[in-house]
Amino acid sequence: MSDTEKDVLHVTGTVKWFDPTKGFGFVVSDAGGPDILLHANVLRNFGQSSVADSAGIEVVVQETARGIQAIEVVHIEPPASGEVGGVEPDAGSEIAEPVDMSLPLEPARVKWFDKAKGFGFANVFGRDEDVFLHI
Numbered sequence: 001m002s003d004t005e006k007d008v009l010h011v012t013g014t015v016k017w018f019d020p021t022k023g024f025g026f027v028v029s030d031a032g033g034p035d036i037l038l039h040a041n042v043l044r045n046f047g048q049s050s051v052a053d054s055a056g057i058e059v060v061v062q063e064t065a066r067g068i069q070a071i072e073v074v075h076i077e078p079p080a081s082g083e084v085g086g087v088e089p090d091a092g093s094e095i096a097e098p099v100d101m102s103l104p105l106e107p108a109r110v111k112w113f114d115k116a117k118g119f120g121f122a123n124v125f126g127r128d129e130d131v132f133l134h135i
Contacts, residue, residue: 060072
């Protein structure tokens with residue numbers, strides 16, 4: 001067994017945060033220890049361009065000179081219902097207008113979103129204009 005193979009471990013944890021604009025994020029291992037770097041390229045190899053904060057994740061990790069880094073994503077479990085990214089799904093629902101759930105969903109790419117400010121913009125596929133997003 002080579003040194004490279006010896007240092008590879010399977011880790012289960014939770015996504016601490018991931019910023020697609022920056023191209024990386026961090027995972028907290030269920031077993032504890034330092035945060036694990038999750039690079040966007042590793043996530044893309046799994047077939048995703050982003051992952052939700054608080055999502056469960058299983059990764060293959062390797063110790064590098066700069067710390068522990070994910071080298072492969074094995075599985076992603078969406079966050080449990082309830083608080084996601086610091087905002088509860090029903091937060092503010094008593095003042096918000098009801099959402100018409102009969103309207104069709106349209107695929108889009110998040111162009112920019114600021115979690116701290118609670119808003120951003122998305123590009124709807126096949127349209128030139130951006131869509132305003134607010135939580």
